Amino acid sequence: MSKIKPSKGAPYARIVGVGGYRPTRVVPNEVILEKIDSSDEWIRSRSGIETRHWASPEETVAAMSIEASGKAIADAGIDARQIGAVVVSTVSHFSQTPAIATEIADKLGTDKAAAFDISAGCAGFGYGLTLAKGMIVEGSAEYVLVIGVERLSDLTDLEDRATAFLFGDGAGAVVVGPSREPAIGPTVWGSEGDKAETIKQTVPWDTYAAEGHTKFPAITQEGQAVFRWAVFEMAKVAQQALDAAGITPDELDVFIPHQANVRIIDSMVKTLKLPEHVTVARDIRTTGNTSAASIPLAMERLLATGEAKSGDTALVIGFGAGLVYAATVVTLP
Numbered sequence: 225m226s227k228i229k230p231s232k233g234a235p236y237a238r239i240v241g242v243g244g245y246r247p248t249r250v251v252p253n254e255v256i257l258e259k260i261d262s263s264d265e266w267i268r269s270r271s272g273i274e275t276r277h278w279a280s281p282e283e284t285v286a287a288m289s290i291e292a293s294g295k296a297i298a299d300a301g302i303d304a305r306q307i308g309a310v311v312v313s314t315v316s317h318f319s320q321t322p323a324i325a326t327e328i329a330d331k332l333g334t335d336k337a338a339a340f341d342i343s344a345g346c347a348g349f350g351y352g353l354t355l356a357k358g359m360i361v362e363g364s365a366e367y368v369l370v371i372g373v374e375r376l377s378d379l380t381d382l383e384d385r386a387t388a389f390l391f392g393d394g395a396g397a398v399v400v401g402p403s404r405e406p407a408i409g410p411t412v413w414g415s416e417g418d419k420a421e422t423i424k425q426t427v428p429w430d431t432y433a434a435e436g437h438t439k440f441p442a443i444t445q446e447g448q449a450v451f452r453w454a455v456f457e458m459a460k461v462a463q464q465a466l467d468a469a470g471i472t473p474d475e476l477d478v479f480i481p482h483q484a485n486v487r488i489i490d491s492m493v494k495t496l497k498l499p500e501h502v503t504v505a506r507d508i509r510t511t512g513n514t515s516a517a518s519i520p521l522a523m524e525r526l527l528a529t530g531e532a533k534s535g536d537t538a539l540v541i542g543f544g545a546g547l548v549y550a551a552t553v554v555t556l557p
């Protein structure tokens with residue numbers, strides 16, 4: 225018989241605040257066209273992207289995270305000292321150790337909150353949200369700050385016409401806290417490592433250093449293969465998340481998929497047979513693909529513009545490098 229006391233957590237968890245930070249510099253397609261043979265029309269019609277934001281040297285991973293988190297904490301109406309854990313999802317923080325989450329937790333004024341980074345590509349927000357829910361229900365934190373942040377402009381090969389136009393920079397953050405009723409549904413998540421080669425860093429850091437490469441590593445992808453996988457497999461995962469939460473498409477208010485390509489978003493809307501009344505995030509047009517930041521950034525914008533409102537039921541799904549994915553239904557803060 226175990227002598228360990230059971231932990232005391234909240235019955236449920238919910239997102240209680242959201243915040244975003246978009247770098248000041250707005251980059252239109254014309255700038256991308258300086259280095260690749262393409263056209264504004266092609267980029268808009270094949271991806272949906274019109275502009276994206278690129279960070280300045282001062283808009284670091286930590287600085288953008290702190291801005292977004294400050295807004296999320298204010299939105300939640302809590303004090304930073306109530307945050308028990310900080311989870312940062314990123315693939316573009318260039319120092320392997322320590323985790324950037326510890327610096328962010330300190331600068332935000334948390335009371336020695338647990339802090340760590342996770343690497344789950346464009347599914348990173350959903351992975352972080354799932355961990356946060358677990359911590360709150362299990363009782364190891366009352367409030368958890370989940371941040372998705374990327375400076376993908378640092379990892380973009382501007383001479384690669386297959387990817388140069390896709391990526392952007394930014395940070396999105398949510399505060400997750402206790403709830404009396406279910407407000408974050410079961411997560412449907414997973415990985416398909418047999419497809420790991422379809423999105424990856426061009427050269428691993430050790431090879432880069434050992435072989436004296438002159439071109440900085442970048443993100444490379446087999447666009448068509450990833451596109452097909454996203455369109456066929458991710459609609460099924462999204463449906464499973466709806467089923468797991470017991471929500472029909474009619475009951476859904478908002479759909480916030482990972483912002484990778486507007487054609488993937490439109491295809492998922494069609495496959496899921498989402499009714500007209502469902503608000504669909506198409507933040508990609510002016511934000512590009514910001515990987516782990518894309519879902520919280522899109523969520524923040526929908527709420528700020530009034531297209532979505534507090535208490536709405538939203539389906540969120542992230543997918544990307546790994547390949548990994550995570551989908552869940554949430555109540556918006």
Ligand SMILES: CC(C)(COP(=O)(O)OP(=O)(O)OC[C@H]1O[C@@H](n2cnc3c(N)ncnc32)[C@H](O)[C@@H]1OP(=O)(O)O)[C@@H](O)C(=O)NCCC(=O)NCCS
Nearest residue numbers: 261262266270271346385386447448450451484485543544
């Ligand atoms: C990258 C992406 C927008 C490319 O669109 P696509 O329709 O698949 O384009 P393709 O690679 O099939 O290329 C189609 C044609 O356009 C051309 N092309 C490719 N890039 C181009 C560019 N930047 N400008 C103009 N033409 C281009 C190709 O050469 C090809 O020409 P061809 O038909 O004469 O051979 C799309 O594949 C995509 O969004 N993929 C998924 C991204 C994603 O979800 N990532 C996951 C998370 S990070």
